Amino acid sequence: xxxxxxxxxxxxxxxxxxxxxxxxxxxxxxxxxxxxxxxxxxxxxxxxxxxxxxxxxxxxxxxxxxxxxxxxxxxxxxxxxxxxxxxxxxxxxxxxxxxxxxxxxxxxxxxxxxxxxxxxxxxxxxxxxxxxxxxxxxxxxxxxxxxxxxxxxxxxxxxxxxxxxxxxxxxxxxxxxxxxxxxxxxxxxxxxxxxxxxxxxxxxxxxxxxxxxxxxxxxxxxxxxxxxxxxxxxxxxxxxxxxxxxxxxxxxxxxxxxxxxxxxxxxxxxxxxxxxxxxxxxxxxxxxxxxx
Ligand code: GUN
Numbered sequence: 500x501x502x503x504x505x506x507x508x509x510x511x512x513x514x515x516x517x518x519x520x521x522x523x524x525x526x527x528x529x530x531x532x533x534x535x536x537x538x539x540x541x542x543x544x545x546x547x548x549x550x551x552x553x554x555x556x557x558x559x560x561x562x563x564x565x566x567x568x569x570x571x572x573x574x575x576x577x578x579x580x581x582x583x584x585x586x587x588x589x590x591x592x593x594x595x596x597x598x599x600x601x602x603x604x605x606x607x608x609x610x611x612x613x614x615x616x617x618x619x620x621x622x623x624x625x626x627x628x629x630x631x632x633x634x635x636x637x638x639x640x641x642x643x644x645x646x647x648x649x650x651x652x653x654x655x656x657x658x659x660x661x662x663x664x665x666x667x668x669x670x671x672x673x674x675x676x677x678x679x680x681x682x683x684x685x686x687x688x689x690x691x692x693x694x695x696x697x698x699x700x701x702x703x704x705x706x707x708x709x710x711x712x713x714x715x716x717x718x719x720x721x722x723x724x725x726x727x728x729x730x731x732x733x734x735x736x737x738x739x740x741x742x743x744x745x746x747x748x749x750x751x752x753x754x755x756x757x758x759x760x761x762x763x764x765x766x767x768x769x770x771x772x773x774x775x776x777x778x779x780x781x782x783x784x785x786x787x788x789x790x791x
Contacts, residue, residue: 501752502759504767505730507647510654511770515560518781522561525784533562533784535593535622535776536585540569540578541601550597556773562780563590571601575608579615586617592784593622595776598672619786622779625672633676636683640779645677647771648709648730649684657707657728657760660685665702667691667718667745668711673732677709698722710745718746720754728760732768 526532535557539550550566557564567581578600585594594616600608613621618628624642632639652659664686668674678688686707691698702708702722710718711732718729733745744764752761762768 500757502729502755502757502761505651505655505728505760505762507651507762507767507769507771510651511647511774514650514654514771514774515556515777518560518777521781521785525781525788526561529784529788531563531590533593533780534588534591535562535564535595535780536567536588536591537564538567538569538578538581538585538594538596540573540597540604541571543597543599543601546597546599552773553595553776557777557780560777562777571603573601573604575604575611578604578608578612582612582615586615586620592620592787593776593780594620595623620783622776622783623672624676624779630671630676633679640783641680641775642672642676643775643779644673644711644732644768644772645680646775646779647768648677648732649680650775651730651762651768651771652684652707652728655760659707661687662706663687663689663704664707664709665689665691665705666709666711667698667702668709668713668732670711673711677711677732681707681709712745714745715743716745716747718751720747720750723751723754723759725754725756726758727755729755730762730768731764733764734769 537550554564554566585591596612613625616626618626621629621640624640629639633641664681666674666678669690669692678690681688691701699721703724705727707728709730715735715737731744731746735743737743742765
């Protein structure tokens with residue numbers, strides 16, 4: 500018997516419904532809806548799609564979401580000026596600068612621009628202040644993808660205390676914050692990466708395995724302990740152009756067996772990520788309200 504599916508689409512819909520009264524309360528008390536500003540610099544087709552989905556979701560749930568475009572030729576100083584203007588705008592609760600920035604902006608552009616976002620409005624959770632607060636287990640805006648994974652595990656009541664959680668991938672926006680969220684739920688956490696020796700053997704000891712590698716079908720049945728939970732963060736295209744994750748879904752689902760769980764791609768982490776952006780925007784707006 501195959502493993503159970505972690506239905507990100509259904510959980511995301513439910514979470515968004517739960518956010519609706521909070522959006523309504525903010526709108527009532529502040530006299531305006533929660534505001535989200537999205538900065539898109541240049542023309543990067545996947546970013547166009549991501550940004551469109553982010554704006555549409557926020558708008559559909561009562562937020563005032565505005566897209567701010569910068570041309571391909573924009574400089575870092577222009578991007579910084581826009582971010583500073585948004586930081587000073589009282590109607591903006593959340594700011595998101597879509598990555599990647601145009602290559603012409605230079606290698607350090609992303610860190611400079613992300614660092615310029617007011618930490619209280621940093622709905623991507625990329626700012627070093629929010630990362631530090633997360634590490635110290637203090638209230639923080641947390642990166643949407645790992646927050647979505649953790650929320651999926653929480654909502655499905657998947658036990659983490661004392662369990663071995665293995666994260667494949669050490670990026671700042673997924674692997675590292677994911678490891679922290681698992682640690683704060685009392686899991687024993689291992690972070691694996693491209694230099695890890697005998698990755699399948701380590702993964703076979705995982706009760707919870709999070710795959711954030713960016714290679715289609717990388718996780719195969721030889722990585723799997725029966726009964727484990729597998730969260731697939733990958734968004735890739737296979738040779739036929741079809742959307743697929745980092746996990747070889749059907750054989751891994753079979754190897755996990757009926758006690759296991761697996762998140763599909765699409766319909767797993769993706770809808771949760773976008774919902775966490777909405778949730779972070781609502782959190783940021785509520786904190787702004789509490790200060791005023
Ligand atoms: N590009 C790909 N994923 C993301 C994300 O989560 N946030 C931002 N800002 N850019 C991205």
